[in-house]
Amino acid sequence: MTAKTVGDARRPGRPAPRPQDRDARDGSRRNAKGRERNRGGDRDRQYSTSAPSQRRRVADPSRLVAFEVLQAVETEDSYANLVLPQRIRHHRLDRRDAAFATELTYGTLRERGTYDAVLARCVDRPLDQIDQKILTTLRLGAHQLLGMRTPAHAAINQTVGLTRGVVGAGPSTMVNAVLRRVSEKDRDAWVAELTEGVSDDLRRLSIERSHPVWIVRAMRQALAAHGRVPTEIDELLAADNLSPLVHLVALPGIGSLREAEENGAERGRLVEGSATYRHGDLGRLESVREGRVRAQDAGSQIVARALAAAPLEGADEAWLDLCAGPGGKAALLGALAARRKASLVANEVSEHRSRLVRESLRVLPEASYGVITGDGREIATTLEDAALPEPVELAVEAFGGTGEIFDRVMVDAPCSGLGALRRRPEARWRKSPRDIADLVPLQTELLRAAVGVTRPGGIVAYVTCSPHAAETQNVLLDVLEGGGVELIDTAAVVRSVMLEAPERQELAGLEMPGATPAEGFERATTVQLWPHVHGTDAMFLALLRRV
Ligand SMILES: C[S@@+](CC[C@H](N)C(=O)[O-])C[C@H]1O[C@@H](n2cnc3c(N)ncnc32)[C@H](O)[C@@H]1O
Numbered sequence: 001m002t003a004k005t006v007g008d009a010r011r012p013g014r015p016a017p018r019p020q021d022r023d024a025r026d027g028s029r030r031n032a033k034g035r036e037r038n039r040g041g042d043r044d045r046q047y048s049t050s051a052p053s054q055r056r057r058v059a060d061p062s063r064l065v066a067f068e069v070l071q072a073v074e075t076e077d078s079y080a081n082l083v084l085p086q087r088i089r090h091h092r093l094d095r096r097d098a099a100f101a102t103e104l105t106y107g108t109l110r111e112r113g114t115y116d117a118v119l120a121r122c123v124d125r126p127l128d129q130i131d132q133k134i135l136t137t138l139r140l141g142a143h144q145l146l147g148m149r150t151p152a153h154a155a156i157n158q159t160v161g162l163t164r165g166v167v168g169a170g171p172s173t174m175v176n177a178v179l180r181r182v183s184e185k186d187r188d189a190w191v192a193e194l195t196e197g198v199s200d201d202l203r204r205l206s207i208e209r210s211h212p213v214w215i216v217r218a219m220r221q222a223l224a225a226h227g228r229v230p231t232e233i234d235e236l237l238a239a240d241n242l243s244p245l246v247h248l249v250a251l252p253g254i255g256s257l258r259e260a261e262e263n264g265a266e267r268g269r270l271v272e273g274s275a276t277y278r279h280g281d282l283g284r285l286e287s288v289r290e291g292r293v294r295a296q297d298a299g300s301q302i303v304a305r306a307l308a309a310a311p312l313e314g315a316d317e318a319w320l321d322l323c324a325g326p327g328g329k330a331a332l333l334g335a336l337a338a339r340r341k342a343s344l345v346a347n348e349v350s351e352h353r354s355r356l357v358r359e360s361l362r363v364l365p366e367a368s369y370g371v372i373t374g375d376g377r378e379i380a381t382t383l384e385d386a387a388l389p390e391p392v393e394l395a396v397e398a399f400g401g402t403g404e405i406f407d408r409v410m411v412d413a414p415c416s417g418l419g420a421l422r423r424r425p426e427a428r429w430r431k432s433p434r435d436i437a438d439l440v441p442l443q444t445e446l447l448r449a450a451v452g453v454t455r456p457g458g459i460v461a462y463v464t465c466s467p468h469a470a471e472t473q474n475v476l477l478d479v480l481e482g483g484g485v486e487l488i489d490t491a492a493v494v495r496s497v498m499l500e501a502p503e504r505q506e507l508a509g510l511e512m513p514g515a516t517p518a519e520g521f522e523r524a525t526t527v528q529l530w531p532h533v534h535g536t537d538a539m540f541l542a543l544l545r546r547v
Pocket of ligand 1: 327415
């Protein structure tokens with residue numbers, strides 16, 4: 001995929017203009033070829049803010065939904081993916097309006113950096129001196145004008161109507177004037193103007209691809225650290241600005257993809273048992289409602305299946321997911337374990353997320369799993385008093401003192417999430433380098449604790465949804481240096497669970513400098529998946545064998 005295709009904000013996948021965004025409702029007219037007539041005249045017409053037609057205008061419900069979500073994100077630190085469905089339900093949007101509200105919300109959040117740079121050129125004061133609600137309406141207007149196929153008239157008039165409804169008549173005049181200036185150029189022309197003379201690549205990319213400069217820098221370093229070419233950064237950042245394709249997984253032995261495929265899902269190209277789905281509401285699939293089929297990024301599926309597929313000698317009965325909440329990978333791991341008559345213990349530090357794990361695992365055979373709540377760094381102690389599936393209970397009784405308990409362990413560590421920015425559109429504006437510095441010691445301790453409860457010969461998977469070198473290679477090196485564990489050829493295992501798709505060829509795996517390969521392996525490698533290469537989240541995986 002070229003950077004152009006990835007980054008084209010007007011690609012065909014976006015919702016088509018809805019009737020209310022077409023010209024009839026805006027008062028403009030089109031000729032037989034669909035071109036607007038009298039555009040200039042309309043454009044110059046000045047409305048009085050007290051004109052009856054203006055007073056009557058009410059905000060379009062889908063724009064109001066987007067506004068409410070963005071305000072909740074800005075002022076209450078909310079997560080867009082949690083608030084958006086609530087607001088869609090509250091305003092009873094139909095499917096089409098819900099799709100419009102979703103695109104408007106997520107697109108505005110993702111591209112905020114670019115739009116703010118544009119808006120800063122169109123208003124007469126610094127953006128931080130503009131009332132938050134007005135700034136939100138301006139950003140929404142900018143996305144409709146520069147990132148969606150909404151006709152300019154509809155974008156401006158509807159956003160002015162929204163402003164009138166949520167802020168008042170006075171500011172709507174200013175919003176009207178600013179958006180008219182924004183509409184004078186398309187996105188590419190604005191970006192060209194904004195980046196003209198900007199010699200610093202990081203700053204230029206930050207404007208063009210709407211990422212904070214520190215993240216552009218960190219991602220470029222991450223590409224180099226994982227053996228890719230730093231010039232791929234443009235494609236990577238562009239991929240962050242696209243909505244991820246929905247990937248499905250049928251839990252092995254529990255679910256089937258038949259119903260999903262009958263409803264338009266296509267077999268996944270990357271990993272067995274997966275599908276891609278582009279047909280909206282997943283809730284209409286019974287298999288999804290029942291939890292037998294799940295929405296799960298193919299990258300997550302790959303790392304879970306790789307842990308299950310890593311070669312192991314001896315017993316294969318007791319598995320642990322150390323940081324399991326909310327339970328996505330645990331469900332796949334648990335299903336894979338149950339098929340082998342192995343048992344899974346899913347641990348999570350937060351009570352609330354532990355409940356989510358329990359809910360996620362309820363489709364598994366009852367005797368095949370246990371959910372416990374505790375700090376993963378203290379897992380050995382938590383296990384002493386916990387109710388556990390029988391094979392694990394026996395292993396704890398027999399080997400608890402020696403720590404030789406589990407055959408396979410997943411450490412899906414709490415991380416910065418820089419590899420999933422396309423999934424959490426507000427995340428890039430909330431994070432800071434400080435978060436990473438704070439997470440690294442916790443990640444290191446969790447991985448050490450996991451190694452501590454793995455039996456000799458057992459496998460530990462260290463996973464992050466971040467390609468940042470500090471959270472991936474540095475943590476790994478630190479733990480490898482401590483001894484007691486060796487790196488296996490992770491790439492070879494990952495290739496064994498991937499299908500013969502072109503993306504698989506991109507998976508050489510990176511040799512870990514200074515690491516001695518575990519016995520039986522010629523190479524000691526790690527794997528980094530990428531949105532712009534594999535179409536997955538940027539998931540990191542290292543498979544380790546306890547010595
Ligand atoms: C990346 S998420 C795991 C995602 C999960 N594996 C899934 O696929 O659904 C990391 C989880 O680790 C949990 N966590 C954070 N600190 C922890 C600790 N000290 N011990 C155990 N879990 C912890 C977080 O609450 C979060 O649920």
